[in-house]
Amino acid sequence: MATLTIPDNLVYERPQSFTDSPTHYCPGCTHGVAHRLVAEVLDEMGLANRTVGVAPVGCSVFAYNYFNTDFVEAAHGRAPAMATGIKRVLPDHIVFTYQGDGDLASIGMGEIVHAAARGENITVIFINNANYGMTGGQMAPTTLPGMKTSSSPSGRDVETQGYPIRVAELLATLEGAGFIVRRSLHDPANIRKAKKAIRTAFEVQTHGLGFSLVELLSTCPTNWGMTPVDALKWVESHMLPFYPLGDYKIAPAITAAKI
Amino acid sequence: MARELWKGNEAIAEAAVRAGLEAYFGYPITPQNEILEWLSHRMPELGRAFVQAEAELGAINMVYGAACTGARVMTSSSSPGISLMMEGISYIAGTEIPVVLVNVMRGGPGLGNIAPSQGDYNQICKGGGHGDYHVIVLAPASIQEAVDMMPLAFDLAEKYLTICCVLIDGSIGQMMEPIELPEMRPAQRKDFPWATNGAKNRPRRILTSIYLDPPEEEKTNLRLLKRWEAIQANEIRSKEYFLDDAEIVVIGFGTAGRVALSAVRAARAKGLKVGLFRPVSLSPYPYARVAELAGKAKAFLVVEMNAGQMLDDVRLAVNGRIPIEFYGRLGGVVPFPDEILDEIQRISTADLQLDGNPVADWMKRMEAMVR
Missing domain, CATH: 3.40.50.920 (Rossmann fold)
Structure with missing residues (x-):
């Protein structure tokens, strides 16, 4: 009698660069997706055992619980400075920061601008969800004009509260910046593009080609007061028009290296 | 080695180099600029790390990162700059890693002036940053004493996993005296069992100062205090x-x-x-x-x-x-x-x-x- 054997065809598994710890993120939050993409890239490139991650202050303060690599925890906004210190004494290691918009674009604006200007050979994963998630949804430097938050209850009034900062565009003006792109996590096609960008960012670092940053448009269903699905739709309808996806800086050396 | 005439700040910087300093991060501020300037050429010529940071905030956090790898690392500043570094100093204390700090004190409060002062005694000896922690503070009275203190400062910081501050004032930083420098040593990086230097053939390591569970934070505070008890018993000078x-x-x-x-x-x-x-x-x-x-x-x-x-x-x-x-x-x-x-x-x-x-x-x- 013939036996039917079905070969294993594993299409999905937990990345080796992840620990077994479940995450603390809210349902529908895209931090989990962003984490996973980074872990998949570390796996594919075989980098985990020579990587040091730098966690921020914000919702991803405990990122170090989820990545199976060495990790340090920075003060609010200072991750790029801490990463600089690590990379300068461990130049053969891979150093990345994972930062939210309050951490990177508000309190840590000095550190990120100067790390980029120096062309520090580090990789930055920048989560833009247009508000301060951990502290309860206050206005962030990335909060859209008119967007209601717990500290802009009538909607962000640009006359008194200023305008949002487009980080990718801003950093792309710096000579030292190597690879600066914006991607989004609001649907599978964009998630695939985001992963490709993260892969390229780490490749830029392994090739010693300078500062790389991937901005990821992300959701915050809890503080936005939306269902996870509505939050994804809101990224597409509201954030994409203000924060266009694209490659803002790809240094000639990176193009030449054909990464 | 013959005695040579050296300026205080430069002598301190060179003594740190000879004590095996592997990385320096700093920011210009008078009257400590010569430390930064000396190391800006000395460190690269030895293949060691030097970064002039965008501010003292950046400098202390670069120091924080480099110290996490187990490298021998220091920064220097003067009073207003040390105030800016206080955030990082508290985090470093809470993470229990060794760092050497040089404060060339000047007149204050506020912008004050650039003349010699001892106005930062309380700031560094009694806290300064938030939370319960102590810093080892050493105060030399001559350039030779400061030079001799640099290797000791690194040794104490590493022995007790703490910050060791060499506290001088602008006059010691700026004057010149005949001194004898210590022997040159290569960059020091001990294989500390806590260093985050890549999880190769070992479990991963995490360095943090966050303990969300209060009893865990209390344990950490008590651990710091126990170390401080040992410092009090052994390191009075x-x-x-x-x-x-x-x-x-x-x-x-x-x-x-x-x-x-x-x-x-x-x-x-x-x-x-x-x-x-x-x-x-x-x-x-x-x-x-x-x-x-x-x-x-x-x-x-x-x-x-x-x-x-x-x-x-x-x-x-x-x-x-x-x-x-x-x-x-x-x-x-x-x-x-x-x-x-x-x-x-x-x-x-x-x-x-x-x-x-x-x-x-x-x-x-x-x-x-x-x-």
Whole structure:
């Protein structure tokens, strides 16, 4: 009698660069997706055992619980400075920061601008969800004009509260910046593009080609007061028009290296 | 090695290099610029890390990151810059990793001036950053002493997983003296069991100062305190001059102590029984020795280039047993030996009270002086 054997065809598994710890993120939050993409890239490139991650202050303060690599925890906004210190004494290691918009674009604006200007050979994963998630949804430097938050209850009034900062565009003006792109996590096609960008960012670092940053448009269903699905739709309808996806800086050396 | 004439800041920087400094991160501020400038050429020529940061905030956090890898690392600054670094200092203390810090103090508060001061004693010895932690603070009174202290500062920081601060003032940073430098050593990086240097053939490591569960934070605080107990037991340092038969004991650290020594010598020449006690470790403070001296002397004279910050520690040790007098110069003014000699002579014949207020009494005398 013939036996039917079905070969294993594993299409999905937990990345080796992840620990077994479940995450603390809210349902529908895209931090989990962003984490996973980074872990998949570390796996594919075989980098985990020579990587040091730098966690921020914000919702991803405990990122170090989820990545199976060495990790340090920075003060609010200072991750790029801490990463600089690590990379300068461990130049053969891979150093990345994972930062939210309050951490990177508000309190840590000095550190990120100067790390980029120096062309520090580090990789930055920048989560833009247009508000301060951990502290309860206050206005962030990335909060859209008119967007209601717990500290802009009538909607962000640009006359008194200023305008949002487009980080990718801003950093792309710096000579030292190597690879600066914006991607989004609001649907599978964009998630695939985001992963490709993260892969390229780490490749830029392994090739010693300078500062790389991937901005990821992300959701915050809890503080936005939306269902996870509505939050994804809101990224597409509201954030994409203000924060266009694209490659803002790809240094000639990176193009030449054909990464 | 032959003695050579060196400027204080440059000598301290070179001594750190020779002690195996692997990475330096700093930001320009007077009167410590020569440390940064010296290392800006010296570190790269040795293949070691040097970064001029965008601010003291960046510098201390670069130091924080590099220290996490187990590298021998330091920064330097002057008073306002140290204030900016306080955030990072607290995080480093909470993460329990070794860092060396040099503070070339200047007049304050605020922007103040760039003249020598000792106004940051309380800031560094009593906290400064948030939370319960202690910093080892060493105060040299000459360039040679500062140079000899640099290898010790790294050794202490690494032994106790703490911050060790070499606290000097602008005069020690800026003056020149003949010194002998230590032997050159290669960059030091010990294989610490906590260093985040890549999880190769070992479980991953995490370095953090966050303990969300209060009992865990309490355990961490107690662990820090236990280490501090060991530091208090083992790392008290001080220098003594003419104390055997001294009836008046002058107490001062750093430059104030050095100027006071000139006054003590002049007073001895006049036949006065006076000596000098110069604390070298300001934190931990030599309370026990000061208490012992209080049992032998008739009176103490505390001399500082601040408004009596160390005076509080002396009063704690003396506990009301003998009269204490205070003489301070503030805001970047360095006392002359004659001023301290006058104080010694005044005290030698004065009818001193145990219940006096040394700071209030000194301020009355200052009123006439600064008018």
